[in-house]
Amino acid sequence: xxxxxxxxxxxxxxxLFTQYLFTTILGFLLGTLVEKAGFAAWxxxxxxxxxxxxxxxVSFRLGLKRPTQFFGQYGHTIIGRWIHYPLVALxxxxxxxxxxxxxxxxxxxxxxxxxxxxxxxxxxTIFGLCVAYAVxxxxxxxxxxxxxxFFLSVVGVLIVPLxxxxxxxxxxxxxxxxxxxxxxxxxGMYIVMALYxxxxxxxxxxxxxxxxxxxxxxxxxAVATSVFIILANLIPTLLIFGTKLSANMFFxxxxxxxxxxxxxxxxxxxxxLISVWLSSLFIKISLFxxxxxxxxxxxxxxxxxxxxxxxxxxxxxALCLLMAxxxxxxxELLKHGEMTFLILTECIPIIYFLVDAVRFKRSISYxxx
Numbered sequence: 001x002x003x004x005x006x007x008x009x010x011x012x013x014x015x016l017f018t019q020y021l022f023t024t025i026l027g028f029l030l031g032t033l034v035e036k037a038g039f040a041a042w043x044x045x046x047x048x049x050x051x052x053x054x055x056x057x058v059s060f061r062l063g064l065k066r067p068t069q070f071f072g073q074y075g076h077t078i079i080g081r082w083i084h085y086p087l088v089a090l091x092x093x094x095x096x097x098x099x100x101x102x103x104x105x106x107x108x109x110x111x112x113x114x115x116x117x118x119x120x121x122x123x124x125t126i127f128g129l130c131v132a133y134a135v136x137x138x139x140x141x142x143x144x145x146x147x148x149x150f151f152l153s154v155v156g157v158l159i160v161p162l163x164x165x166x167x168x169x170x171x172x173x174x175x176x177x178x179x180x181x182x183x184x185x186x187x188g189m190y191i192v193m194a195l196y197x198x199x200x201x202x203x204x205x206x207x208x209x210x211x212x213x214x215x216x217x218x219x220x221x222a223v224a225t226s227v228f229i230i231l232a233n234l235i236p237t238l239l240i241f242g243t244k245l246s247a248n249m250f251f252x253x254x255x256x257x258x259x260x261x262x263x264x265x266x267x268x269x270x271x272x273l274i275s276v277w278l279s280s281l282f283i284k285i286s287l288f289x290x291x292x293x294x295x296x297x298x299x300x301x302x303x304x305x306x307x308x309x310x311x312x313x314x315x316x317x318a319l320c321l322l323m324a325x326x327x328x329x330x331x332e333l334l335k336h337g338e339m340t341f342l343i344l345t346e347c348i349p350i351i352y353f354l355v356d357a358v359r360f361k362r363s364i365s366y367x368x369x
Contacts, residue, residue, distance in 0.1 A: 005068070008143050008208045014218040014225075016146035017199060019153050020287065021226035023280040025195065026157060026233055026253050028105045032334065035247035037188030039172075039179035039238060042231055044188025049227050051189065052196025053220065055346045059199075060216045062353045063206035071203045072298025078356045087348050088299055092292045094345040095201060096312065099288035100319035101330075101338070103127060106281050107320065108327045109251065124317050127282070132313035134286040135293055136306050139208050142290060146283050153280050154229065156273040157253075161232045164259050168239040176235070194339040196223065197346040201291045204298075250327060289316055 025033070025045075037044040066074055076084040107123050115123060134142055199219060202209075209215055237252050240259060246252050257273070290305075293312050297305040324330040 005207050007140050007210065008205075009210050010214050010218045012143040012147050013209065013215060014222050015150040016143050016283065016287070017219055017222035018225045018229075019146055019150065019280040020199075020284050021196065021222060022157065022229045023153075023277060023284055024102060024105070025192070025230055027109070027251070027277065027281065029191065029195075029334075030234060030237060030252040031247055031249045032331065033188050033191065033234075034238065034243055034252075036191065037184045038181060038243045039175040040181065040185050041188055041234060041238070042176065043180070044185050045192050045227060045230060045234065047185070048189040048192025049196050049223050051193040052199070053223055055197035055349075056199040056202065056219060057216060058353050059201070059203040059349045060219075062349055062356065063203045064212065065356065067212045068207055070207055070294075070298045072295050073301070075352060078352050078359070085299065087351070088295060091201075091345050091348055092295045092299075094342060095288050095292035095295070096316055097319065097323075097338075098198065098342070099131075099285050099292065100316045100323060101334075102281060102285050102288070103131075103316060103320045104323060104330055106278070106285070108330065110278075112250075112327070113254070121321060124320050127285075128313050128317040128320075130282060131286050131289055131316070132310050134282070135290045135313070136309040138305075139205065139290060139294075142283060142286050145286075146280070149276055149279050149283075152272075152276045154225075156276050157229055158232055159273075160253075160257055161236045164236050164240065164256060167259050168236055170239075172239045172242070176238070190343075191334075191339050194342040194346070198342060200346050200349055201288075203349055204291050204295050289313065 033041045033044060063071065072088065075088060078084070079087075103124065107120060107127065111118065111120060111123055134145070202215065202219070206212060206215075233253060233256065237246050237256055240256070241249070241252065249255055289312060293305050293308045296308055296312070297303075324333055
């Protein structure tokens, strides 16, 4: 494990987090975001992304104080073991739950579109094996995989808006600037803030990063890039389908792709775009699961994370299959409770940061006396 310390470059951080941020929202949450905020979904996206950076920044500052140590190994020295272990257990479950949730979204998509007659447990098991081997391979493999498909992934999602311009309704542009519902904007912002705030798990990965002091800069660029990519697809979706139809679509981005009319070239290219997007989702799931595994490993004061890889993958698959009986039920879970749970767990590093700051000031005052 120590051989990977300082091996993840800032460029790899930028490339991975860019894909990490836009894949889920584009693939599964555009409809929910439009349902909440309507034509002001773009405003919810920008505001939520900025708010989410705040959670990540606190983790960055906390990790920067001990850049060569893993949080799972030193967290108990800040607030005590009896408080530290329950909080870390809650964070581990949060990462595992997030991996399971994205896995379930991916499973529902593949089952509905490509494998309608295949049992759900079979699809989840096959996907889980892929994720397990990625986690066992280590953090460097995950980041390098994201680097390898970065340009294909970004070009794949940006090429679609270029070919749907003639199908957009120009009379609807004005709605983007005057259809504001504060309650809806807040609801949409709340979802985006929770998703972007999940990047605070960099606290568990900090020793792996090279040039650690530049990590926040790389993440901010990743956030800006992801927001641009999402807006490039969100606005055409609104101007083509409107708010009501977009809000009732399970996969608006897939419907947007179907509106492209440039002949057989893109018809042949479409499976490639989908496969690259699926690869980005696998990377996101692998990252969530790796963070939960590495946090558990360090909590038990172990060096090798591999023994937990398959057992945590099995837990992820079980949770994936049991969390909801259908796609609509999964959407209800997203709307009622999941985002609040994520935000609560994202606030945990803030507790450590504040306690550490208070203890540091007290130690200085004692030294002066």
